[in-house]
Amino acid sequence: MDSTKLRFFAPCPSGLEGVLEQELHDLGVPMTTKTDGGVAFLAPWSSMYWVNLKSHIASRVLWEVGQTPYLSEDDVYRAAYHLSWPDWFTSAQTIKVKVSARRCPLTSLDFITLRIKDAVCDKFMAVRHKRPNIDTHHPNIRLDAFLDESTVTFYLDTSGDPLFKRGHRIVSVEAPLRENLAAGLLRLAGWTPNDVLLDPMCGGGTIPLEAALMARRIAPGQSRAFAFEHLIIHDPKLWGHLREASRVKQLAEVPAAIYASDQDPAAVKIAQRTFQGAGVAIDIRLKQSDILALEAPAEQGVLLINPPYGVRLNRPEELDAFYPKLGDWLKQRFNGWRAYIFTGDLRTPKLIGLAPSKRIPLFNGPLECRLYEFLIVSGSMRKTIPKPDKRG
Ligand SMILES: C[S@@+](CC[C@H](N)C(=O)[O-])C[C@H]1O[C@@H](n2cnc3c(N)ncnc32)[C@H](O)[C@@H]1O
Structure with missing residues (x-):
């Protein structure tokens, strides 16, 4: 799988897109496109691990699993149903669907969220005869959808908790920076x-x-967990190698x-x-x-x-x-x-x-x-x- 280039999107705090792009280049990810709110990149699966582990600036790493034009909620349902969700995670995992939009002509994002959730669960029922449960607080798997005026893009969130949660903050002061x-x-x-x-x-x-x-x-990200560990295509050996490669380079x-x-x-x-x-x-x-x-x-x-x-x-x-x-x-x-x-x-x-x-x-x-x-x-x-x- 690792020679195949996949599409990812790393969101970041507004205003940091330029320095995130530089950071991705430093991390050996050259094929980047900066947009408002983050940086898209084309890279092998191993780079997704590396960016999750090493990026100081990205908020998450989203894996783009599908993109299609739409006119109605039914089109969004069909596009979501068409994707191979059961190849990526199992019905034993809990899921959450999050939808965001810019200039989307459809009236209710809540309704679109519901339609995508239905599509994913219907697909599981058709293929595995069992559907994943929804957990809006601590899901194992987060599905993101982004709609612009004519296109819906589906992502699987490979990070889970946002990457600024390093796991070091024990107690918080007033007004800490992320x-x-x-x-x-x-x-x-x-x-x-x-x-x-x-x-x-x-x-x-x-x-x-x-x-x-x-x-x-x-x-x-040295000592935290990531959502990609729940994915069927997760490669624990490769992940272990990368963590070790990073650890031995510590000063x-x-x-x-x-x-x-x-x-x-x-x-x-x-x-x-x-x-x-x-x-x-x-x-x-x-x-x-x-x-x-x-x-x-x-x-x-x-x-x-x-x-x-x-x-x-x-x-x-x-x-x-x-x-x-x-x-x-x-x-x-x-x-x-x-x-x-x-x-x-x-x-x-x-x-x-x-x-x-x-x-x-x-x-x-x-x-x-x-x-x-x-x-x-x-x-x-x-x-x-x-x-x-x-x-x-
Ligand atoms: C906005 S907070 C800094 C938050 C910090 N960057 C973080 O992420 O946790 C401002 C800090 O300035 C400190 N402060 C206010 N007046 C100060 C002064 N005269 N000398 C030193 N520190 C001061 C406050 O105690 C507070 O911790």
Whole structure:
């Protein structure tokens, strides 16, 4: 099977499609097409295993099992019935059908979901005389269908739980970033394992943890389960080889220092436990500190800051007083560093009094955010700040 190229789609948080495509190329998957919300790729089955195991940025890997034009719900039913579901999983597995659509002319997505579920179960009854049960909470197998104005595409989800669930987070802090968003921010910031990293508002430690995993080449999916393990065509031997191939490439230590801190002792404790659980506690120099008390730990490096912002945490007036101090702190102590601030507060450049050299639009769930880049060079940043446009 492994010489055959199959079609897959890896969704990701909006705004990370470009860095996901780069990551797929780095993972040896060259045949990619970037679209809104993810990257399609053509690759052998083994690449599906590899991307599930190694991608820091993809949210899932969906295997495209069919695509067909449609006009009505009956067409969707027939197209779903036509597919060889009993060749891919058994009636002993529980299933869930999820439908999403863009510009679909049919009126009810719930009804389409029901028709696809009927088609799959009818097919099983016809071929195996037994149908799989539905489990909408913890299904073994997730079937996805996507409808545009004229075409329905069917997918089998090979990941199961979304890939940002690495299995490391034991307890959560308030407003944690999703792991794949944190990894995407590191890529967008151009951070590489050879750069010193400082996250001085680390909360539960999502950003330094992703950095440490990348730097040590520890696969983010190393210790979790995947939906493909339930598929009939799963190849446990090949999967075992790939996991082992990844494991032997792990490095014993990070090439450059990773620093993390937070003013909140409870957050620091949670971060500490999470780093220990992921086996990277020795790689991250973690301490409790107010950000403004920190000195630059190296002559150069990358600062990645995810401050609290009004919508989710703190009151806007507190932040208004804090941001100018943050700007002074950067200018006075981080000469030579590249600083990145990820925030939903589009007034940030104005409030900190620094001109960003880049502003990258991103979404944190439904919240529109920016990743601002500030190149801290003495003197040069004190110029007048250009008025931010309405979109920040
Ligand atoms: C949005 S959260 C960061 C979440 C983090 N990226 C994660 O994924 O868990 C902001 C963090 O900033 C911390 N914080 C707020 N003011 C601070 C200050 N003056 N110095 C250091 N940390 C501060 C808060 O305790 C909180 O953990």
